[in-house]
Amino acid sequence: GQxxxxxxxxxxxxxxxxFTTYCNSSTTLSNIQWYKQRPGGHPVFLxxxxxxGEVKKxxxxxxxxxxxxxxxxxxxTATQTTDVGTYFCAGWRNNNDMRFGAGTRLxxxx
Amino acid sequence: xxxxxxxxxxxxxxxxxxxSIKCEQNLGHDTMYWYKQDSKKFLKIMFSYNNKxxxxxxxxxxRFSPKSPDKAHLNLHINSLELGDxxxxxxxxxxxxxxxxxxVLTFGAGSRLTVL
Numbered sequence: 001g002q003x004x005x006x007x008x009x010x011x012x013x014x015x016x017x018x019f020t021t022y023c024n025s026s027t028t029l030s031n032i033q034w035y036k037q038r039p040g041g042h043p044v045f046l047x048x049x050x051x052x053g054e055v056k057k058x059x060x061x062x063x064x065x066x067x068x069x070x071x072x073x074x075x076x077t078a079t080q081t082t083d084v085g086t087y088f089c090a091g092w093r094n095n096n097d098m099r100f101g102a103g104t105r106l107x108x109x110x
Numbered sequence: 111x112x113x114x115x116x117x118x119x120x121x122x123x124x125x126x127x128x129x130s131i132k133c134e135q136n137l138g139h140d141t142m143y144w145y146k147q148d149s150k151k152f153l154k155i156m157f158s159y160n161n162k163x164x165x166x167x168x169x170x171x172x173r174f175s176p177k178s179p180d181k182a183h184l185n186l187h188i189n190s191l192e193l194g195d196x197x198x199x200x201x202x203x204x205x206x207x208x209x210x211x212x213x214v215l216t217f218g219a220g221s222r223l224t225v226l
Contacts, residue, residue, distance in 0.1 A: 045215065095207070096165055100153040
């Protein structure tokens with residue numbers, strides 16, 4: 001079955017440093033989504049990438065979808081304490097087949 | 111408020127008991143899900159219903175039985191609770207198909223189940 005691998009599992013940064021999490025799928029994806037879960041909260045949708053090589057930005061967050069549509073990354077520039085949480089990628093193969101990555105737990109030291 | 115709401119938020123119970131978690135969405139979505147999140151934060155799909163029909167049924171013990179009385183509700187009943195069932199259970203919903211916003215999951219706040 002489809003596997004979505006996400007690394008790193010944990011990342012601890014100093015406020016102001018950059019952060020990146022990576023997702024790799026064993027199969028070609030139709031699209032990939034990113035979600036953020038704050039501590040004690042529930043996952044909240046951030047963005048969806050559909051096209052090969054697509055890059056989208058949301059303020060300090062940059063999302064990329066690989067040319068082969070098998071990998072994706074989320075990069076945060078100059079982290080802030082409000083960025084704390086677990087970031088999940090979700091790879092869709094079709095309408096019925098989606099898998100979450102294991103998540104990257106980000107902590108930010110002020 | 112438009113949302114996915116699930117009850118109860120917290121559930122503490124003894125091993126061997128039977129319990130239910132309810133979920134309702136008023137977003138007009140046609141697909142609903144149950145996810146289990148363990149202590150390591152991994153989100154594992156359990157079930158998915160589209161228009162009241164079961165479309166995803168992962169390898170979940172028979173003790174877990176979902177019920178979807180209509181498109182807006184998906185309840186989860188658990189029989190003979192075990193220690194390993196302790197987790198946070200999230201309900202989610204989405205709209206299938208194409209177009210902007212399709213297949214974007216909206217999650218409920220979660221139900222934390224503790225089995226003693």
